[in-house]
Amino acid sequence: MKRILVGVKRVVDYNVRIRVKPDGRGVITNGVKMSVNPFDEIALEEALRIKERGAAEEVVVATVGPADCQQQLRTCLAMGADRALHVQADGVIEPLVAARALLKLAEKEQPFLVILGKQAIDDDNSQTGQMLAALWQRPQATFASKVELEGEKARVTREVDAGLETLEVDLPAVITTDLRLNEPRYVKLPDIMKAKKKPLETLTLAALGVEQRQRLKLTRFEPPPQRQKGVKVKDAAELVAALKSKGIL
Amino acid sequence: MGNRILIVAEHDGARLNPATAKCVTCGSGIPDGEITVAVCAADASAVASQAAALKGVARVLAVDHPSNAYLLAAAVAPQIAALASPFSHVLGPSTTFGKDVMPRIAALLDSAQISDIMAVEGATRFRRPIYAGNAIVTVEVEAGAKVVGTVRAASFQPAPAGGSAAVEKTAVSAEIPAHTRFVSLSAAKSDRPDLQTAAKVVSGGRALGSAEAFQKTLYPLADKLGAAVGATRAAVDAGYAPNELQVGQTGKIIAPELYIAIGISGAIQHLTGIKDARTIVAINKDSEAPIFEVADFGLVGDLFQIVPEIERLLT
Numbered sequence: 001m002k003r004i005l006v007g008v009k010r011v012v013d014y015n016v017r018i019r020v021k022p023d024g025r026g027v028i029t030n031g032v033k034m035s036v037n038p039f040d041e042i043a044l045e046e047a048l049r050i051k052e053r054g055a056a057e058e059v060v061v062a063t064v065g066p067a068d069c070q071q072q073l074r075t076c077l078a079m080g081a082d083r084a085l086h087v088q089a090d091g092v093i094e095p096l097v098a099a100r101a102l103l104k105l106a107e108k109e110q111p112f113l114v115i116l117g118k119q120a121i122d123d124d125n126s127q128t129g130q131m132l133a134a135l136w137q138r139p140q141a142t143f144a145s146k147v148e149l150e151g152e153k154a155r156v157t158r159e160v161d162a163g164l165e166t167l168e169v170d171l172p173a174v175i176t177t178d179l180r181l182n183e184p185r186y187v188k189l190p191d192i193m194k195a196k197k198k199p200l201e202t203l204t205l206a207a208l209g210v211e212q213r214q215r216l217k218l219t220r221f222e223p224p225p226q227r228q229k230g231v232k233v234k235d236a237a238e239l240v241a242a243l244k245s246k247g248i249l
Numbered sequence: 250m251g252n253r254i255l256i257v258a259e260h261d262g263a264r265l266n267p268a269t270a271k272c273v274t275c276g277s278g279i280p281d282g283e284i285t286v287a288v289c290a291a292d293a294s295a296v297a298s299q300a301a302a303l304k305g306v307a308r309v310l311a312v313d314h315p316s317n318a319y320l321l322a323a324a325v326a327p328q329i330a331a332l333a334s335p336f337s338h339v340l341g342p343s344t345t346f347g348k349d350v351m352p353r354i355a356a357l358l359d360s361a362q363i364s365d366i367m368a369v370e371g372a373t374r375f376r377r378p379i380y381a382g383n384a385i386v387t388v389e390v391e392a393g394a395k396v397v398g399t400v401r402a403a404s405f406q407p408a409p410a411g412g413s414a415a416v417e418k419t420a421v422s423a424e425i426p427a428h429t430r431f432v433s434l435s436a437a438k439s440d441r442p443d444l445q446t447a448a449k450v451v452s453g454g455r456a457l458g459s460a461e462a463f464q465k466t467l468y469p470l471a472d473k474l475g476a477a478v479g480a481t482r483a484a485v486d487a488g489y490a491p492n493e494l495q496v497g498q499t500g501k502i503i504a505p506e507l508y509i510a511i512g513i514s515g516a517i518q519h520l521t522g523i524k525d526a527r528t529i530v531a532i533n534k535d536s537e538a539p540i541f542e543v544a545d546f547g548l549v550g551d552l553f554q555i556v557p558e559i560e561r562l563l564t
Binding site: 012017018020027094095096099121122123124125126127128129130131132133134135137138139140141142143145155158159160161162163164165166167168169170173178179180215216217218219220221222223224227228229230231232233234235236237239240242243246248249 | 261321322323326344345346348349350351352353354355356357359360361362363364365374378379380381382383384385386387388389390391394426428429430431432433434435436445474482486491492493499501506507524527528529530541542543544545546547548549550555558559562563
């Protein structure tokens with residue numbers, strides 16, 4: 001079956017104002033709204049559009065994380081994914097562990113594409129897709145803003161610092177999505193009802209043979225330094241004079 | 250035991266990217282370290298000599314290979330992984346090049362990666378921003394493990410000239426896959442300074458109203474100042490400016506001496522990209538705009554009058 005595997009992560013919703021815990025041991029996530037990582041929603045949307053064009057037969061969504069992640073997997077099923085895989089794990093899951101778990105799923109599911117967000121908006125690591133591609137020994141096309149499938153190949157346009165780069169990759173391949181790839185659809189109520197009946201399989205890292213190793217110790221969290229509020233000037237002349245007197249112009 | 254630091258050079262075949270000189274500064278902060286720069290290229294000689302001239306660089310490895318005519322992560326990663334074993338640290342820039350290739354290298358080395366290093370606190374202890382810069386975390390690498398990381402350009406000054414490192418031609422035995430091929434790069438050609446490294450940046454938001462107004466209003470001022478031009482995500486999404494001009498969390502994170510924000514309200518994701526600017530000037534007609542909370546100099550008024558006036562005053 002022509003299958004696409006989509007990796008998603010449960011993260012603090014992008015509208016939540018992030019606050020560091022007073023003891024510096026993390027950020028406050030208790031009672032905070034959680035969502036599907038926005039870049040991963042774009043990844044799922046792209047997979048669904050490929051399927052709707054007839055170029056894929058099944059979209060499987062996968063995540064690694066605690067039991068609560070099933071809410072986000074249900075959201076993905078409501079968006080249109082056919083089934084979900086939940087690799088249950090508590091505690092810190094580093095990108096290399098997530099990549100190893102996704103590798104096992106890729107070996108099992110044999111997708112022709114794995115699509116993930118270019119980064120998760122909590123840790124901002126931007127690593128999992130690239131690590132998966134390395135371990136899977138397959139091509140990677142990161143920060144994608146356009147994906148075209150041509151038989152056994154994909155042509156991917158990437159947003160790079162210099163402009164737009166186009167790569168051709170043999171399939172299977174890993175793609176990570178940038179913001180402008182597409183605009184994810186909204187979930188409709190009937191779809192939420194339907195999603196409850198779609199298959200959601202629960203696995204464990206141990207069953208996949210992946211060790212949950214934490215190699216990086218996160219010793220202290222702190223808020224960023226605040227910029228001091230400056231002064232208001234009344235017109236262009238005063239602004240130019242102020243910049244000149246400070247030696248900036 | 251000293252630390253041996255390998256830096257993956259970014260370049261376009263002819264010129265070393267300034268982000269590499271910032272990696273050298275970051276590497277110089279690692280105690281008891283010796284810095285080696287690896288230049289993977291079709292013909293590395295020109296770029297290698299630029300890297301050798303950076304102060305703090307002890308050695309440059311010039312890795313010539315035909316597959317390096319255009320740097321692809323899938324091809325560069327196995328070459329660096331093959332070179333990495335004697336090194337305690339492998340660093341690259343947190344540019345789209347480094348973000349693409351470094352995790353691939355880390356996975357080949359079975360290492361974790363520290364992304365966006367903003368400060369060095371020791372050979373195995375670093376600080377990095379998370380949650381779009383809304384929190385800073387201190388990260389410690391387990392003892393004895395190789396440190397793989399990307400260096401946040403906005404947090405380090407480029408290493409100055411004044412080095413005279415030896416350049417060594419180095420052959421690597423790595424299997425380079427043919428499954429990834431470069432097709433094209435479309436870059437808007439511009440005579441203006443590069444946004445990522447410019448000392449001055451003039452940036453516009455959705456209040457400019459159209460692509461034409463964006464150009465007509467911002468470009469003359471940018472030209473007069475010798476500044477790069479930037480844009481908000483809203484301005485890019487509205488089609489006023491090409492995407493490579495986008496400044497912010499999902500665009501470029503920059504640290505110019507002077508940032509002039511014109512018609513920019515100051516969404517959090519935009520402010521994330523300019524937090525490290527030395528001086529921020531904001532021009533906006535809404536006196537309640539959040540950009541004024543972070544601006545050193547704020548001017549409330551009609552940008553279409555103010556900007557040409559500033560330009561005249563600079564003559």
